[in-house]
Amino acid sequence: MSRHLGISAPARGFDLALALLCGGLAVAVLIVSRGYPESAAALPEIIGYLLLACAVALGCFPGKRADFEAVRGARLVMTLVLVIAAVALIEWVGADIGLWVLFVGCAWIMGYPLGGRLLVMALALVALIGAVFGGLLGVALPGPIFGPLFA
Amino acid sequence: MDYSALWAAGLHAFSLWPLLSLCAGVALGLVVGSIPGLNDTITLAVLVPVTFAMPPDIAFPLLVGVYCSACFGGSFPAILLKIPGTASSVLTAIDGHAMVKQGKAGMALGIATYSSTFAGTLSALVLVFFAPLLAQYALKFGPAEYFSLSVLGLSTVVGMGAGNAMKSAFACLLGLLVAMIGMSPEAGFPRFTFGSFWLFEGLPLTPILIGLFGLSVVFEMLSTRAETAAGDRIDRTPIRFGDMLLSASMIKRLLPTWLSASALGNLIGILPGAGMLVAIYLAYERVRRRFGERCGQGLPEGVAAPEAANNSVVASSMVPLLSLGIPGNSTSALFLGALLIQGLRPGPGLFEASPDVAYLIVICFVIANLMMFPLGLLLARLVPNLIRAIPQPLLAASIACLCLTGAYAIGNSVFGVVVAVCFGGIGFVFNRLQVPLSPFILALVLAPVIERAFFQSMALSNGSFTYFVTQPLSAGMLLFTLLFLLWPLGRRYFRRRQQALAS
Amino acid sequence: MIRLRSSFSVALVMLASASLAQAADYPNKNIDYVVPFASGGAVDITGRMIAEAAPEAFDGKKFIVKNMPGGGAVVGQTYVSSAPADGYTLLAMTSSVINNSLMKDVSYDLDSFTPLALYNLDPEVIVTSAKGDLPDLEAFLAAASHGSVSIATPGNSTSHHIAALALAQQQGLDFRYVHNASAAMQLQQLMGGHVQAGFMSLGEAVGPAKDGNIRILAVMDQARSDLAPDVPTYQEVTGDDVQWGTFRGIGAPAGLPDEVEAELASRLQKVLTSPEFIERMAAAGYKVDYRDDAAFRQYLDKTATQMEQVIPLLESQS
Known part of the structure; x- marks a missing residue:
């Protein structure tokens, strides 16, 4: 494929x-x-x-040969779409949603089964990031969930 | 030198609270340094106001601990994942990760720990005993000297390109070009900004590094065949303490590298604004000249030199701050803030006005570096096993999230994220095209220094180019650069002659 | 479904009433304090001291210091100028607000902000290297009117560069500018004797001058400063009244509701004039010169007029 x-x-x-x-x-x-x-x-x-x-x-004299042998086109395109979507979500919706989508998307592209386990783990990591940055480092991340939580 | 005050401060540093807070600082520094997307600057920016409420003998050990160990912490992801945690471990990643691929992860981490501790402690001792002397030497550096030093630093690019000359030249030129974005230093004219105020001050360095080294690896993991990605990135053999402890013969072998790298780190580190990278690149270049082809393929010296150089810069960058009141980089500017908030003004008077705090700070640098050894080994024992326990997809996803959040946190804006993503793409393509990244970083950092120092020298000399040669220090460095560049040619000539004579 | 919809409408009503009640129960959440520079500079440090002292006067609500560097403070200033005018976004205002709106193509001007309080004034000083050959202001002026004197600045188009340009034009002096990237590098060049003189803020010059590394020749203010009582004013030596300086204040987006503005101004006054805050600032080497919102506005207008006269100079020199 x-x-x-x-x-x-x-x-x-x-x-x-x-x-x-x-x-x-x-x-x-x-x-x-x-x-x-x-x-x-x-x-x-x-x-x-x-x-x-x-x-x-x-x-x-091109020097060392370019090496695209291992790259898979379809996955590259999916990665590109995912990252752009994540940045757009961070800008217009919030860092919480954007990071969550990014996490789930990355894991899915690499073949991790898309299930409740992944979604919950994504939630946990995003909450952890929000707590470390918003709570400890004073960098309040924007977002519908982070916003009220750390403002 | 007031030895009784030094002795008293030394005793005080070993009392309960200062020691505890120093320990906490070192541990915190190791953790933030080893997480891609977090660094010491952002951590100190947060800690400095918190130290308001603390007595100085708790506040400064904490800050010193973070400042000292973050740079060493950056070597963990550099070695294990080829993602430098901080800018200072950009070169550590090359040989360090090559060693991991050969199944020598424990040894690579061990070398990083030994080198960091050795060089860090040495330069902390230099800070304690020779700070005022070195500060006077730092003042001798004017525009001409900065120009020549940066040219010398940039000349190491030539060596990096062995076997791949044009591609590394391209990386270097692209670095210079990216550095041109923003206000020109002489006329204040906005270049390549295309009317966007986001670009007025140029592209921010930290998001660029996060992209080039962090996100590019994530893109690679996502888009390449799973087998190869997993296979060469993670070493399957567990790491034990025994793997990390170096044999006496290895220590003997690395000792010259440590000494020369810390000498470079100490001399260049005390120059405000010259940056840690020049010292690291020069130290690595020395190793490359000695070992040639083997460098970059898992050479122990290739890990030892950059790690020794960057840790000696950490303490020596405090020399101009404590002795002259001039912060050498953005991190020590935060340190200056912490001192001011406590009502202490750094400068020659600091050691007389408040010897207790001043000597406590320099002693803490020594102790923090010594503490890095056991804490570093402990972390080196835990982290690789932790990374191994996380499935690859989740690891990639977590790194991606951390990189984007870190890039956001630098300027509290999505602009940093966009920069990081763009450079993540560039880094990915460069890696595939076999264009090396290290010349790019060096050129990016040095171009503004070179350009500014050039125009400053022109202003001072009324436009005479001979200014660079009439200043003795500057002339010496330019001569050295010339020898440095001609050396490979000369060597080839001599070899050919010898061969001709032999036949 | 019906229950969901009704609870949704309740939430909507609550939201609406919350925004109505906002002015009355100000402040009801933490306040963003935007510093348009990277962390570590004077604006950042003093900002963090204000944030430290703020909760007492703001009913326990905190100031969250947000560093938004970029574009010579344009990024942070643009952010605040377009932030909602509800009193929950404040800007650390410096002279760069005026410079940027006059000289750069930006989306805001001075009227996009509500000045709330000024807390620190830092007069401009002329300094020379302690090793140098210019012992006092007369020697400096004589040297600069007969030949050129090299001047270190912390950067092209900074307020210090503009001060030097203005003085050179007024007094017919000849300066060669050595532009740096930071005040730290400027200080290093002066201490090392690589340049003859420099223009900087008094606050930055006092420490190194006490250590004997640099000499302050004159302060461009109407009276001598308590921080350096031995340094004459420019007027004392030459008879010409030359005044220049930088300021640090606090502003908010324009269009604040009147009650919020009054509330903010009076609470900020409480913070900025509290003895603990003044003591802390003094320990760090900053003198608190509090001016209320009206006086601050007046000061800004005066500075803007002054700046408008000087800007053609800057444009002609490049």
Whole structure:
């Protein structure tokens, strides 16, 4: 079901992509820093030219091979979605809900059975984090449950 | 030096309450240091106001304990999970985790404990006996010297890239670029901020570290095949005290590394604003030069050098604070706050005005470092077994939650979380692409120092580049950098000549 | 189902009445005290001392110090300016509120805040290295009007940099600026004699001056300070009235209900003028100069006018 994202043959493709990324970054830096005053532009310009040189050199001597062999595409996508969802939940709903979802999601993606046991354990860990940060460290975490509990 | 006051403070430190609170501080420091997402700065920020209500002989042992041991605590997750608990154990993770993979987890933890205790105690003794002398040396460092020191520090990147030169050059350049985000030091011009005030002061370092080292490992655990993730991350053999105690021959072998790393840590650690990382990188680079290829593949010296260097910086960073009243880093700025709150003003007068407290503080540094040894071994006995008891999915989930909460707590905002997640992604991709992370961190930390010191020197010298060479200390360091960079070439030349002669 | 709905509506009613009753029974929960800087600085330390003393005057409710560094205090100030105006979010106000709203593209200005109390004023001083060649203000002024003098600042566009720029323009002096990233690094350069002089707050300069590491040449205030009675004012030496300084105060978002504002102002007065608080501040080296909300507002307006005149200088120099 889950496909390997890469095998050793296209690994060089990733290295080439890195070189292109480096070159693109170099051009972007050089363009953006053009409008800066002299003293502020000096170092970014040097970095820009060095990045450009680095991009060329990366194309010729990539060094150690990129290794995406063990990465599974489907799980990578799920991880990405989960983390973005967790950050969004922390921002708009609360840290308590966001962390709980993150915990359950992580464990589930790694193959832990999704059951009452996991949900309760997630609850316990989130409560512990809330108590340590809110109660002991004075960093009140926002959230519908944490908020009234530690304010 | 007032030896009778020192003696009295020493006796006082061994009375019940100071000793208990020091012990509590060391234990607390070890715990917060070893949890990714928590660090000593946030802990001290909380403890400092609490110490209001305490008498100084309880307050300071507690704070000193946390300050001393957090850095050592960071080496536990660095070795066991390849997640540095604090910035100071970034390099410990390389050889430490390689040793774990070879089934030598106990030995790696043992080396970290021995190195930390040895170097920490040594630099605490230096703090006790030579603080005023060293403080005068720290004042000799002006803009030109900071510039040259940072260039020297940055030159260690060249060595790190052996066999993978362009990728480590890319990591270094990217570090420099990320450091450019924010106000430029000379003109106060916002660079690469794209109008967002969140970026005015640059990206915060701690969330970056949490992302690069903590979250990237979580992403890796989540997205790779379960067998490989579990297989190489956890060592199955149980760790006993016997594994952690080093043999006499090993101690003899590591002693030179300890001595040179603590010398570096002491000299660089006392410079305010120079940062712990330069000392650690230089110490590691020394080991790398000596052992070449073997470094990074589970070399005992590769754990000993960074651990010895970072723990000696801890005590020596107190030198400018206690002797001059200048806090060397953000953590000692909190210490300054604690002193002020107790009505004590650090500076040359501190040891005369209130010798009881002043000497108690420096003595506590010695005792705290000695205490780290048994407490560290105890923790090293417990933690790996605890980690082993937790199923992998739950471990990954807990680390993820801790990382995000820690990143939030730095600035009380989701911005830190976003930064951590982005750098978690970058760290993950870098690891897969075999781009090393350590040049990135070093460049990120040193770029602002180099740029600022450069423009400061230009202002002082009316724009003359010769300023860096006419200042003797600075010239010496630049010359050393040059030798440092040319050494591999020179060695190759000599070898070739020798071979030519032999044939 | 019906029971659930009715209990839900009861909860709603309770919520509504709670928000109505808020002004009357203020304070009924802990108060966030936002420090827009990282922990460890003067604003943070004094803020934590206020938080320590607050529960007594606030019916046992605590001040929770929240450090929100970033953007040169913009992050924390933006947060408070857009927080609900219910008296449960306070801001540690410094001159950066004025600087930021005048110089940076931010979403707030001085009117977005309700000034509540000022608790500390720190006049600007000119200092030189004790090892240096400028023993007093006359020598300093003479050197700076004939050639240039190197000046260490804690950072570009900080209040100390602006003070130096303003003085240079008024008196026709020539300064070369050495910008640092912190007051600690500035102090290190002065003590080491790498720069000739520096501008800083009196509070920061008194300690190192007592130790003999730096020399305070003059204080830019109307009268000498109790903290350093031997140091002349700028006016005493030159006859020109030059005043500059930083302040530390407490504010809240604009639009507080009147009762809450009055309640906060009077309770803060109780905290800031209590003998224990003053004693604690003195032990840490800070003098408490309490001003009430009206006087604080006046002070802010005066400073803002002063700042507006100086800002073109800052823009022209870069």
